[in-house]
Amino acid sequence: MLATRLALATACLLPLDAGALPRFDRAPDQVRMNDGTELRGLIIQNTPDLVVLETDRGEARIPKEYIRRIDDAPNGEAIFADITDRDALPSWRSIVHDLRTHDGIWRFEQIPPTAIDNGLLRNIPYLSFRANKQWEINVYGDPQKPVAIEFGIYGSGRPRQKTRQLFREFLAGHLHDKNQIRALYSLSLKQRDARGGKLAFRLIAPDDPDGYGGTWIVVYQPELLAAARLSDKAYAAITRPFEKVNNPDGSLRADQWEENGNWLDQAMQALTGKNRELRGFYRDQNGVFQVLTGGT
Numbered sequence: 006m007l008a009t010r011l012a013l014a015t016a017c018l019l020p021l022d023a024g025a026l027p028r029f030d031r032a033p034d035q036v037r038m039n040d041g042t043e044l045r046g047l048i049i050q051n052t053p054d055l056v057v058l059e060t061d062r063g064e065a066r067i068p069k070e071y072i073r074r075i076d077d078a079p080n081g082e083a084i085f086a087d088i089t090d091r092d093a094l095p096s097w098r099s100i101v102h103d104l105r106t107h108d109g110i111w112r113f114e115q116i117p118p119t120a121i122d123n124g125l126l127r128n129i130p131y132l133s134f135r136a137n138k139q140w141e142i143n144v145y146g147d148p149q150k151p152v153a154i155e156f157g158i159y160g161s162g163r164p165r166q167k168t169r170q171l172f173r174e175f176l177a178g179h180l181h182d183k184n185q186i187r188a189l190y191s192l193s194l195k196q197r198d199a200r201g202g203k204l205a206f207r208l209i210a211p212d213d214p215d216g217y218g219g220t221w222i223v224v225y226q227p228e229l230l231a232a233a234r235l236s237d238k239a240y241a242a243i244t245r246p247f248e249k250v251n252n253p254d255g256s257l258r259a260d261q262w263e264e265n266g267n268w269l270d271q272a273m274q275a276l277t278g279k280n281r282e283l284r285g286f287y288r289d290q291n292g293v294f295q296v297l298t299g300g301t
Contacts, residue, residue: 159255
C-alpha cells in the first residue's frame with residue numbers, strides 16, 4: 006500500500022523543457038522516502054504537510070508522511086528543524102532552508118561578507134546571503150550557534166510595510182518566548198533597542214555609522230559578541246570591501262559575479278575545509294526555479 010501511495014505521490018510529475026532545470030547531479034536538494042527511494046531536485050515549497058520538489062522530470066508533490074529525511078547539501082548532510090533553547094538562535098542551515106522555500110523569496114544566493122569596521126557587529130565573522138534584489142541576511146559567529154542574526158534592506162527610504170512584516174514574522178517564528186517577540190515588534194526609529202530574556206534586539210538606520218546605507222534588524226546575544234570578534238588582520242582575510250560586492254545603492258555588482266563566486270569558494274574552503282554548498286537560485290518569468298549561473 007505504501008509503495009502504491011508513493012508512486013501516486015511522484016507520478017504526477019509535470020513535463021518540463023529539457024533546459025528548464027539544472028543538471029540532475031547538480032540539484033541542491035535530496036528527499037529520502039520511507040521505502041529508501043531518493044529524489045533529487047530543488048525544494049520550492051516546504052509546508053508542515055507537503056514538500057514540493059522541482060526535479061529534472063517535473064514537479065513532485067510529496068506528503069510529509071512518506072518522507073524519512075530531507076538533505077539540502079551535495080555532501081548529504083541532513084537538515085532537520087533546530088532544537089534550540091529559548092535564549093539561543095537557530096543555525097544558519099535552519100534559517101536558509103526556511104527562507105529559500107518562502108513564497109516571498111524569488112531569488113536567493115550566498116554572497117561574500119563585506120567588512121563591518123564599526124558598531125555592534127564590528128569584526129565578527131559572518132555568512133551573508135542576498136534575497137531578491139536588495140535584501141540581505143547575515144549570520145554572525147559560529148554558523149551552527151550564531152551570536153547574532155541580521156535582516157536588512159538597502160536604500161535610504163523606510164522599507165515597505167510588506168518587507169518589514171516579512172522580516173519580523175520570519176524572525177518571530179524562530180523565537181521561543183512571548184517577551185522576545187514583544188521586544189522584536191517594539192523596535193522603531195524612536196525605540197532602537199529592546200531586550201527579551203538573554204536576547205537583545207536593535208534597529209539600525211541607513212545613516213547610522215554601521216548602517217552602510219541599509220535598514221537592519223539585529224537579534225543578538227550581548228554577552229557573546231566580544232568573544233566572537235577577530236583581530237583586524239584575521240577579519241580582513243575573510244571579508245571583502247563593500248564596493249567589490251555591491252553597487253552604491255546596495256544591489257549586487259553583476260560584473261563581479263564570477264570573481265566574487267571564486268573568492269567565496271576559496272573562503273569557504275579555508276574556513277570549513279569544504280566546498281561551498283549553497284548555490285543561488287531565481288524564479289523565472291514562468292515561476293520555475295532555476296540555479297544561478299551568472300550575475301543576471
